[in-house]
Structures are given as structure tokens and as C-alpha cells.
Amino acid sequence: xxxxxxxxxxxxxxxxxxxxxxxxxxxxxxxxxxxxxxxxxxxxxxxxxxxxxxxxxxxxxxxxxxxxxxxxxxxxxxxxxxxxxxxxxxxxxxxxxxxxxxxxxxxxxxxxxxxxxxxxxxxxxxxxxxxxxxxxxxxxxxxxxxxxxxxxxxxxxxxxxxxxxxxxx
Amino acid sequence: xxxxxxxxxxxxxxxxxxxxxxxxxxxxxxxxxxxxxxxxxxxxxxxxxxxxxxxxxxxxxxxxxxxxxxxxxxxxxxxxxxxxxxxxxxxxxxxxxxxxxxxxxxxxxxxxxxxxxxxxxxxxxxxxxxxxxxxxxxxxxxxxxxxxxxxxxxxxxxxxxxxxxxxxxxxxxxxxxxxxxxxxxxxxxxxxxxxxxxxxxxxxxxxxxxxxxxxxxxxxxxxxxxxxxxxxxxxxxxxxxxxxxxxxxxxxxxxxxxxxxxxxxxxxxxxxxxxxxxxxxxxxxxxxxxxxxxxxxxxxxxxxxxxxxxxxxxxxxxxxxxxxxxxxxxxxxxxxxxxxxxxxxxxxxxxxxxxxxxxxxxxxxxxxxxxxxxxxxxxxxxxxxxxxxxxxxxxxxxxxxxxxxxxxxxxxxxxxxxxxxxxxxxxxxxxxxxxxxxxxxxxxxxxxxxxxxxxxxxxxxxxxxxxxxxxxxxxxxxxxxxxxxxxxxxxxxxxxxxxxxxxxxxxxxxxxxxxxxxxxxxxxxxxxxxxxxxxxxxxxxxxxxxxxxxxxxxxxxxxxxxxxxxxxxxxxxxxxxxxxxxxxxxxxxxxxxxxxxxxxxxxxxxxxxxxxxxxxxxxxxxxxxxxxxxxxxxxxxxxxxxxxxxxxxxxxxxxxxxxxxxxxxxxxxxxxxxxxxxxxxxxxxxxxxxxxxxxxxxxxxxxxxxxxxxxxxxxxxxxxxxxxxxxxxx
Numbered sequence: 001x002x003x004x005x006x007x008x009x010x011x012x013x014x015x016x017x018x019x020x021x022x023x024x025x026x027x028x029x030x031x032x033x034x035x036x037x038x039x040x041x042x043x044x045x046x047x048x049x050x051x052x053x054x055x056x057x058x059x060x061x062x063x064x065x066x067x068x069x070x071x072x073x074x075x076x077x078x079x080x081x082x083x084x085x086x087x088x089x090x091x092x093x094x095x096x097x098x099x100x101x102x103x104x105x106x107x108x109x110x111x112x113x114x115x116x117x118x119x120x121x122x123x124x125x126x127x128x129x130x131x132x133x134x135x136x137x138x139x140x141x142x143x144x145x146x147x148x149x150x151x152x153x154x155x156x157x158x159x160x161x162x163x164x165x166x167x168x169x
Numbered sequence: 170x171x172x173x174x175x176x177x178x179x180x181x182x183x184x185x186x187x188x189x190x191x192x193x194x195x196x197x198x199x200x201x202x203x204x205x206x207x208x209x210x211x212x213x214x215x216x217x218x219x220x221x222x223x224x225x226x227x228x229x230x231x232x233x234x235x236x237x238x239x240x241x242x243x244x245x246x247x248x249x250x251x252x253x254x255x256x257x258x259x260x261x262x263x264x265x266x267x268x269x270x271x272x273x274x275x276x277x278x279x280x281x282x283x284x285x286x287x288x289x290x291x292x293x294x295x296x297x298x299x300x301x302x303x304x305x306x307x308x309x310x311x312x313x314x315x316x317x318x319x320x321x322x323x324x325x326x327x328x329x330x331x332x333x334x335x336x337x338x339x340x341x342x343x344x345x346x347x348x349x350x351x352x353x354x355x356x357x358x359x360x361x362x363x364x365x366x367x368x369x370x371x372x373x374x375x376x377x378x379x380x381x382x383x384x385x386x387x388x389x390x391x392x393x394x395x396x397x398x399x400x401x402x403x404x405x406x407x408x409x410x411x412x413x414x415x416x417x418x419x420x421x422x423x424x425x426x427x428x429x430x431x432x433x434x435x436x437x438x439x440x441x442x443x444x445x446x447x448x449x450x451x452x453x454x455x456x457x458x459x460x461x462x463x464x465x466x467x468x469x470x471x472x473x474x475x476x477x478x479x480x481x482x483x484x485x486x487x488x489x490x491x492x493x494x495x496x497x498x499x500x501x502x503x504x505x506x507x508x509x510x511x512x513x514x515x516x517x518x519x520x521x522x523x524x525x526x527x528x529x530x531x532x533x534x535x536x537x538x539x540x541x542x543x544x545x546x547x548x549x550x551x552x553x554x555x556x557x558x559x560x561x562x563x564x565x566x567x568x569x570x571x572x573x574x575x576x577x578x579x580x581x582x583x584x585x586x587x588x589x590x591x592x593x594x595x596x597x598x599x600x601x602x603x604x605x606x607x608x609x610x611x612x613x614x615x616x617x618x619x620x621x622x623x624x625x626x627x628x629x630x631x632x633x634x635x636x637x638x639x640x641x642x643x644x645x646x647x648x649x650x651x652x653x654x655x656x657x658x659x660x661x662x663x664x665x666x667x668x669x670x671x672x673x674x675x676x677x678x679x680x681x682x683x684x685x686x687x688x689x690x691x692x693x694x695x696x697x698x699x700x701x702x703x704x705x706x707x708x709x710x711x712x713x714x715x716x717x718x719x720x721x722x723x724x725x726x727x728x729x730x731x732x733x734x735x736x737x738x739x740x741x742x743x744x745x746x747x748x749x750x751x752x753x754x755x756x757x758x759x760x761x762x763x764x765x766x767x768x769x770x771x772x773x774x775x776x777x778x779x780x781x782x783x784x785x786x787x788x789x790x791x792x793x794x795x796x797x798x799x800x801x802x803x804x805x806x807x808x809x810x811x812x813x814x815x816x817x818x819x820x821x822x823x824x825x826x827x828x829x830x831x832x833x834x835x836x837x838x839x840x841x842x843x844x845x846x847x848x849x850x851x852x853x854x855x856x857x858x859x860x861x862x863x864x865x866x867x868x869x870x871x872x873x874x875x876x877x878x879x880x881x882x883x884x885x886x887x888x889x890x891x892x893x894x895x896x897x898x899x
Contacts, residue, residue, distance in 0.1 A: 064455040067364075083434050090445040094460055096397050097447060100390055118434065122419040125440075129415050134380045134442040138422075140434050143390040146194075147304035147321070148355070149328025150348035155304065155356055156363075157390025157437070 005081040005114050006165065012084030016141030017153065018161035022111070028166055029054060035106050035162050037070045043093040045075035045108055050166065059093070072102035072158070079114040079163070080121045083140055086163060087121075090135035099139065105158040110168045176848040183509045184855055187317065187325035191510035194324045195501040199835070201431020202498060202553070209427070217420040222557045224417045225492035229482055235378045235411045236473060242381030247444050248469035252408070255476050256286035263288060263370070263403055264295045266470050270401045272297060272367035276359075278385070278392035279303035280372025281319060281495055282474060283405050285518045285531060288370070300362045302391035304355050311338050317511035318520055320429050320497040325510050359391070364452040369395035373406035374494065375421060376471070379414035382442040383471070386425055386435045393439055400449035400465040405472045408479075409491040415440070421494060424555040429496040443469035481530040486566040490526030492556040499523050499550035499560050504807075504836035504856045505543050514543045522550040522560040529567045538571045542849075545840030546714055547807035548751065562759060568716025572596040590712060591719035599637045603842040604712035604720060610680040613648035621647045640850040644884060646681045646876075653679045653686035657702035662690075666699035667788070671735040671742050673773070675749040676707045677876040685891070688898035689745050689776050695792035695899045696783045701740070705731040708749040713756060714841045725752070725760040729769055742773035745892065747874050748841065750775050751808035775809065776894055777818040777874075784824065793897045796827030802864045803893060804832040804882065806875030807840070818874065818893055825897055830869060834860045839877035853881070861885040872896060 006022065013020045023031040028050055042057035057073050058065050074095045078087035086107045088099040099105050115121050121138070128134065143157030153159045206214045228235060240250040253259035267275060275297050277283065289310075292299045301310045308323040309316055312334055316322030323331070332345050335354065345351045363369075371392050373383035383404050385392045396402050412418065418440075426432040444467035451461030481487045500506045500514070500521025511520025516528030516536040522544060529537040544564040554560060573595060590605055602609070613620040623629055624645050633639040653674045670693050678686040690700045709724030732742050744750040753773050757766045774782070784790055801822060805815035815831070822829050838856025843849055864871055864886060871886060872893040873879045882890040 060459045062454075062456045062458050063364075063450055063452045063461045066450065066460065067452075067455075085434060090397075090441065090447045092446045092448065094448055096393065096445075097450060097460060100393055100397070118423060119419065122415070122422070126416055129380050129382075134382055134415075134440070135445045135447075136440055137393060138434065138438040138440075140436055140438075143388065143436055145304045145352060145389050146430075147308065147323055148331060148348040148351040149326075152348050152352040155352060155389040155391070156302065156360070156394050 005116055006111050009079055009081040009084065009114050009165075012082060013163055014084075016084040018084060018141055018163060020163040020165060022165040022167055024167055025049065028164075031164055032073070032106070032108070035164055036073060037104060039065065039069050040071040040073060041065055041069040041098050041102065042073035043075070043091065043095040043098045046077055046089075046091075047075060047108075047110065050075070050108060066097060066101050069102040071104045071106055072098040072100070073106045073108065074099045075108045077113050078121060078124060079109050080116075080118060080138070081114050082117040085121070085138045085140040088137045088139050089133065096137065100157050103154060103159050105161045107161065107163045108166065109163055110166050112168050114165075177851070180509060180513055180848060180852050183513045184851060187510050187512060188508050188855065190325050190327050191317065192507050194321060195318075195507045198320075198430050198497070198501040202428060202501065203431075205427045205431045205433060208433070209423075214427075217423045218555055218557055221420040221424055221555055222492065224412055224420065225556050228412050228417075229409060229488065229491050232408060232411065232482060235413065236408060238378040239376055239381060239411055239471070239473070242379060243469070243471050246381045246442055246469075248381065248471060250471045250473060252473045252475065256474075259286045259405065259472055259474050259476070260288055260291035262472055263405070264291060266401065266403055267292065267297055267368050268295070270367055270468065272401070274298040274300070274362065274366045275368045275370060276300050276302050276363050276366040276395050276399070277306075277370040278372065278387065278395045279306045279322065280370070280405055281316075281518060282372050282407050283370065284316065286405075286474065286476065288405070300359060302359045302363060302395060303387070303389060304352065307355055307359060308334070311335065315512070316520070317515070318497055318500060319495050319511075325512065363394050363398055364450070366395075366399045368401045368403060369399040370403045370405065371395050373404045373410055373471075374425065375418055376406055376411045376473075377414055377418065378411050380442050382415065382440055384418060385439040385441070386437070387439070388436040390437055393437060396439070396441060396443070397445070397447045398450050400463060401468045402443055403470045403472060404443075405474065408473045408475055425494055425496055428498040428553070428555040443467065477531040484530075486563065487526055487530050489558045490523060490530055490563060492558055493523050493527070494556060496555060497521060498553040498555065502549045502553035502835055504547070504549070504834065504838050505545065505852060507835070508852055508855045509543070514540050516540060522564070523554075523558060525567045526560075526563040529570070534567065534571050534574055537567050541568050541571060545836070545838075545843045547836045547840050548755070548811040549807050549835045551811050559755075562756070565713060565716055565718065569718045572600060572716050590717060591723050592717050596717065599846075600715035600717065602637050603845075604715035604717040606711040606842070607676045607707040610648060610676050614650060614652055614680040617648045617650040634847060638847045639845050640847040642850055643845050644880070645845075646677075646880065648680050649683050651683065653683035654702055654704045656683060656687060657690065662701070663694050663697060663699045667697035668699075668783075669740045670698045670700045670779075671732065671740045672700050672702045673732065673742055673744045673749065674702050674705070675744065675746040676711065678745045682876060682879075682892070685745055685895055688892070688895040689743065692776075692780060692793060692894055692898045693743065696780065696788040698783070703731065703735065708752040709756075709760070710748050710752050711841065713752070718760075721756070722760045725757055729757070729761055729765045732773075733765065733768055736768055736772040741779065742769070743776050743779045744773055745776050745894065746876055747775060747806035747809035747812075747814070748877075751812060754812055775812075775814045775817065777821050778814050780897075781817040781821050784821065790825060792899060793825055794899055796822065796825050796896075798826060798828055800830070800867070800869035801827045801893070801896065802830045802832070802867045802869040802871045804837060804860060804864070804871075804873040804878050806873070806878055807836040809874055821897065822893060827896070830867065832860055832863055834863065837878045837881040839881040841877050844877070844881060854885070857881045857885045870896065
């Protein structure tokens, strides 16, 4: 297939009811400011050149801030193009909680970290496990339930997801 | 009231009360599953199934070693592993962990294994406040019911019923009259309880020995919260959930959501190697940064439950049950389950096709006996199962064991003298009647038409109902005086043939529907084959359906020897009745020595498969009766579809100019003796109705491959239904 992995990833995200945007590294701050709705909480981004420091995003939040935040911002080191999946890692900065409690999850992902499919994601995962980074969640679309008689999005997890793809290639 | 009468009432009640919801939901899952398999490609899907099966076979084979490796890894990570011998052992351990944590409140994510050990009741008895956070489980908890489906515990409840339930129980300020309102209410209600919980309990869909990880599959996100908010996390899983490492998880990650709900991947696939680095949240200190600044160490306990599984592992027939990944595809693909759901088709804990294996293994035969007969052996679940478990075989084995466990009844002495079966005293009379249908058919044919007239007398039908539970509303098969074998005896066939064929006269074709056998003979001869119809015995399908394995094996041995002689003489075996061919292809592998099985498996063909092959190899289609555009409504047989043989019939009919509409239902619900039994009569009609609905208003000629399907369609549509070979025969 000639489609680029990024295009496919964006299409997959759309299919699972998540939104996305692609920005150059120097447009990151503006794009993030656009994406975030306050109040917001966040976990430190796992990238050297991108940071949440200059944004109205509470890091290491209190339980009240966590509960009352509209947006949770986390970085991710894995996207799966065929599925629209992102990885949420279990880190001391609280990525898992930040990604889970607010109704809106903003994910910052570098385009070079988008892998084609689940098989390639598991190859990446094997290396991660070898390195001792062995707790994470594959997140695909907003949380959902069919248990109340119809499909409803936004149950115990977020009802909306936006993936901010930073084009680093 | 007789046991049969009580069963009939229970099924009637469930058909009315829960049938519509169950049907809509399971069929949706099923349709989505088919769509997902199309999407990913059936070849890739098959590769993952093959690999998943291999991984499970290997993991169960070296389970003791994997348990020890899991223990070492989890302890290395800083957690604790406890292997519980049985349910009580597990309950006590979890209660101790909660007591050590000074817990008052426990939140749980959905876990069938905790249902299996009745964990909630035990924790509540020790004074804990326990909440199910999966919305389906929450509904069940509030309603004080049991789950009706492995994946969707409240699948049987409509939105209106849940609204009424919640409004009565919680008296909310605003009406909860939509799925959105119900979800918002439950999120709020359960969110507060999660925040105040001391212990979070989850299951584990998979346990990875090498890294000491658990994998959790959810859509709502509740398992993530239960595992991350409280500082104490207990994961409860059967020992069979262990696989070696993250590498082996990949095929299951591909398969589990696709098989369960028809999703490409679940919303959340969590891989946790606890204690995790995510900080626990202390909501008691709401304004303290760092998520409340909890200074408590995270505490993790993996409770691995044996509870009968080691014995199952040593049981050659039940072992496969341990490969089950609890996706529920066997339930969704089961026509009977689609009608009645898990409250009929389930035991103490588990529901659906594979439930027989689980209940027999963890609860005992009595629990399995409650619902085992609802499996008709149609085998639609075999292709649905992501780890290729032979679920009908497990059901048959358990049925056989249940039969043998029954107390001997007085009629046995009478029956022993009349029937040539291999069953021990104690096998219920009715099972032996249906299991010996060949004998009944032989007698019925020899005395026809008197036998048919007698069998239709009201007094006789009442006696059959009272004595054998054969429903008076179901028309009995009429026996033909001249059998197919008699018709064919001494007949002249094709001289100098292209191929030589033995047409297998299964019991139904021989005694009840010889016309379809004659049509098959004429068709094969028209295509240049010399055909003989040998006087051989039944395939063993009838006794096997009743769980009479010893009798079925004896029939299989005789038939394999008889047909084997023909195969050795260079003849091909052609079979008209799909359920007989399915015996040769599938069950004979379990009943016969490998070489005997292989010889027959390789040398036998379904009649249209064979015709298709002849036409492909140059036989002249003009020798058959052309369709000239005439409309045909065709229902393939369930077992024929499992064997991948539906397409041949459709292809031949279309090549001959017929306009073919095929049924898209899983099964018609007759499956041999099933629809004749009084307690299942209404269920079989309910199952058949979706097929009848599709074919009802058609002016097409209705044809079906299987005898029981023919019976069902004739009863439901009141129109003649023939085998498709009768259309094309010259």
C-alpha cells in the first residue's frame, strides 16, 4: 500500500471516534494551546524537546485537580496505524491517571513512533519489556459501554480523544 | 411435575422474558465478528487461531513450570502469588489481604473467576462494602441476579428494565430514561466508590509468566481504575490463564475482541506488571499535590485458582476446556443460546457452549447436567472458537458421563433386551430410544405403512410423549417400505464408468428419504459414475447425539470396516446426509484408530462436493436438470457449513442456472432428535422461526441438505422441502 502510516493512523483514529492533527515541532506549543481545554492536568512528556511547562496544565496534580480537570495531557511513544491505538504508560508522573480521569484525553505523539500494525507494536513491546518498561495500556478510542441498552461513549474513561502528531521526520 | 415438564416451563419463561434481548445482542456480536474476520481476512484470522491453539496446548502442557515461573517473576517485581486449591481457599486469602489492608470498601472489575468462587458474598460476609464497577456487572449486582453471558453479564436486560431497576433502587432526582442518563448515573455513583476504595480487585485475561504481568481486556476503563486508584490490587485468575511471555500474547490480542464482540481491538488492552509505577491516588487528601501524596507502598497479590483445573488438565477430554479465553463466541454463534441465553444455557457460573466443560470441571457433573442437553452438536461454535476447542465433543463426553451417573431405572431391563447398544444400565430410556433410532427405523420400515399409521394415532402419540417425552406437536418421520438399499439391490449401473462410487445409505436416507438417495444415484450415474449402495449400518450419529459414546464407537468401527473394503477396492464414498459426513470428518477422529479415520476421511465426499468435482473435471452438466433461472431458497446444514461445504452446493446450483438465495442463520434448531423432545419443542420452533422468516414469503423452491433441517422447514413453512440433489437429478 502506498498510503503513509500517518495518513492511515489518522483514518483509523477517525474510525474509532478520535480526532487528530499533525504539526511541525515549532508549531507544537500553539497547537497544544488550541487543543487543551482548561482546567487541565498532565504528565511530563517523555520527549526531550517537547514540554508542558509553558502551558496551563497542572503536573503532579492534587486529587481534586485530577477529578475536576476537563483535559488530561499525556505523551505516548507508540501509535498503531492500522488500529488508531496509542500507548499509555504506567509512569511515576501519573500518565495512566491523567489519561483516564478527565473526560478529554489529549495525546502527544511523534510521527516517527507510529508503527504499522499490532504485530509491529508487539515487536516494540518485546524490546520495552526487555528494558523493564513493562506496564502500559493500549488505548483505542474513547471508553465505551453497551451495557445500558445502547452504545455510550465516556464511561469510566474519557469520552473524547485528540491525538496531536508531531511530525519529526 | 416431571423433570421434563419443569424444564419446559423454565425454557418457555426464558424465551418470553429474556429471549428478545439475548437474540438481538448475541446476533449483533455475531454479525460484527463475521464483519471483522472479513476485514482482517479469513486466512490471517486462521493463522492466529492456529498459533493461539499451539500456545495454549504448550502452556497447559507445562503448566506447573509456568506457575513457578510466574511466582518467581511476580515476587521479583515486589508482588505476592498465592495458588489457591479451591474456592474456599481463594476466598479466605482475598479476605485476609483486605483485612491486612484495613479495608472497608472493595471495588471490582468484571471477572468470571471471582463469580466462580463466589467472592463477593464472602467479602460482604466479612463486613466489606463491595461494588462491581463494570456497568453490566453493576446492573446484575443491583438486580441481585446472575450473569447471563460470559462477556455481557446483563445482556438479557432491556434499557427500560434497567431504568425501572435503577429508579426503584436509587430514587434519582432526574429520570434515567436513556442509555446516556443511565451511564452518567452509574459513572458518578461508581466513580465515588472507586475513589473511596481501599482494595481494587480485577481478573486477568492472561498472565505472562516471564515478566509477571497480567493482561486485562476492557472497554469501559473500570479495570484500569480498580488497578490504579487503590494502593492494594488483587488480581484473581485461573491457573490456565498463564502463557509464557508477552511474545505469546500477540495472537490473543488479535483474536480476543474480534471473537467476543466483533471489535478489531478492545478500547483498553492493559498490560500491567504490578506493583506499577503509577502513583496510587489518595482522595482523602484532595488538595495535596502528587495525587494526594500517598506514602503507602503499592501492594499486589496475584491469586491463581486451581479449583479443579489440575484434574481437568489430566482429563484427556476436558483438557481442551482450559484453552478457553472466555470470549463468549461459542454462545453468540449458538442458535439455542441466541433464543434462551445463559440463564437456561449455563450452570453455576459459566454460560454457553464451553460452559459444559467448565461446569463439569469446576462444579461437577450435576451442574453441567442442568443444561448440557441444550447443545445439539450442530458445531457452529467450532469455527467461532478462537482457540479451536472442539466444544461439541466436550458436550458429548460430559453427556456420556452424566448418562452413566444416573441411577439405573427399572425400564433398563426391558430396554437392554430390545436395543443392540453398548450402554451401561442407567442411561436414560429416552436417550436410548433416540440413540437406537436405527433399530426403530428398521422396524418401522419393515412394517410400513402400518407403523406410520400406528405412530400417528393419538393414543400412541400420547404414550410416546408420556413415556419418552416426544412432543405430540411434532410430526414424526414416516418410514418407507422399500429402503434405498433394497431399491438399489441388483440394479444395473453404468458400464465402463469414469469413476466408481459407493453411495452411503445413512439411516434417514435409507429408511425415511430414499428418494433423495435415488436422486443422488441418478445424478452420479448421469455424470458417468458406477454407483453401488451397500447394505451397511448407521454412522453412529444418533447414539453420539445422546452421549452414548460406546455405542457410537461400535457403529463407527463396523462402518469403517465395511466402507474401508470399498475404498480399498478403489471406490469413492459419497454421503447425502451432512451429519453422517461430519461423523466421518470430525468425530471418527475421536472414535477410530488414526489410520482407519484417515482412510475414510480422505475417501469420502458430500454429494454436491463430489458433483462439483466431477463437473470441474469435465463431466457434462447438460446431463443434469437445468434451473433455467428458477428460484431456489437453500438452507445448508450446520455441520456441512462447519466443514466448509456449503459453497459446493451453491456453486453447482448456480452453474446449472438456478437463482439461489441462501439462509444466513446459524442453525434451524432441529439437529436430529432435539426438536422432537417435549421440553425443547418450543425452543426449536423459536430457533427455526428466523429461518422461516427468511424463507416464508418466497415463491422459490425450498431445499435443505440435512434431514432434520428438512423436517423443521416442512413443519414451519408447511411446504414440501427436498434435498437439492432432487432438483438437479435427471
